[in-house]
Amino acid sequence: TDFELNRQNPVKGHFLRLRTRTNDSSFASNFSANQISLAGTYLTPLDNYSPPKYVLGIRGTLLSTLVDEKFLQQNELPINYRYFLGGSQNIRGFSRRSLPNASGALTAAYLGIEQRFLDHMPYNIEPLLFIDYAKFGVNSFKLDSDDFFSYGLGMRWNSPVGVFRFTAAKGVTEGEALDNQRNIQLYLSFGEEF
Numbered sequence: 017t018d019f020e021l022n023r024q025n026p027v028k029g030h031f032l033r034l035r036t037r038t039n040d041s042s043f044a045s046n047f048s049a050n051q052i053s054l055a056g057t058y059l060t061p062l063d064n065y066s067p068p069k070y071v072l073g074i075r076g077t078l079l080s081t082l083v084d085e086k087f088l089q090q091n092e093l094p095i096n097y098r099y100f101l102g103g104s105q106n107i108r109g110f111s112r113r114s115l116p117n118a119s120g121a122l123t124a125a126y127l128g129i130e131q132r133f134l135d136h137m138p139y140n141i142e143p144l145l146f147i148d149y150a151k152f153g154v155n156s157f158k159l160d161s162d163d164f165f166s167y168g169l170g171m172r173w174n175s176p177v178g179v180f181r182f183t184a185a186k187g188v189t190e191g192e193a194l195d196n197q198r199n200i201q202l203y204l205s206f207g208e209e210f
Contacts, residue, residue: 026209027071027134032056039097047092049083057210073130073210077106080123082156099124099152101164104203107148109166109187111201116152116162123153130210132172142172146183162191166201181205 037051055077061068081097098120103112106126130146137143148166151159168185183203 026059027068028059028061030056030058047083047094049081049093049097051081051097052079054078059210067134069134069136071132071134073128073132075126075128075130075210077124077126079125080153080157083122095120098122101126101150101152104181104183104205104208107150107164107166107187108146108168108183108203109148109185109201110164115150115164121152121154122156123159124150125152125159126150128210132210140174142174144170144172144183146170146185148185160191162189164189168200178207179209181208 033053033055035051035053035055039045039047039049041048055075057073057075059071059073062070062072079099081093081099083093083097099122100113100115100120101107101124102110102114106128107115126148127150128146128148130144132142132144134142146168150164152162152164153159165188166185167188168183170181170183170185173180181204183201185201185203187201
């Protein structure tokens with residue numbers, strides 16, 4: 017697809033990925049758990065120019081771990097079976113892997129929308145605007161009522177040695193999970209794409 021062929025400078029295409037991971041207490045383990053993740057990205061130009069001047073990107077992820085309650089009560093579920101978001105790759109208005117809290121979540125949902133402006137600035141610099149949204153759940157396949165948003169702007173530079181991205185974002189919470197006062201988070205990354 018166009019997405020795979022142009023990974024260094026994607027402007028069009030999509031992908032969808034389903035992954036599962038199973039751990040069984042009857043086979044060399046002290047706990048049983050099943051992880052399911054569904055992730056996808058969709059990029060589309062918003063004009064008829066070639067190359068395009070405006071690209072819209074939509075990205076989403078659904079994650080959940082199905083685990084027996086007895087393993088949770090015995091605190092035997094390893095941390096890599098819990099979900100944490102925040103940082104340059106998803107909800108960019110919060111610090112890296114800080115959401116929902118220090119214990120993590122058994123269910124997480126993320127949606128990000130990003131607008132890139134191509135060929136408007138010199139030196140291949142592309143401004144961008146974005147908004148991110150996430151929800152979490154302490155139970156398997158169930159989301160709680162708290163909402164996490166971030167919105168911001170940034171720049172993308174397709175340099176001769178790879179892509180640099182800089183973003184500045186503000187995080188906002190709705191609900192009782194965290195205090196609504198957040199600082200602006202700044203991220204600089206190399207090689208990461210939307």
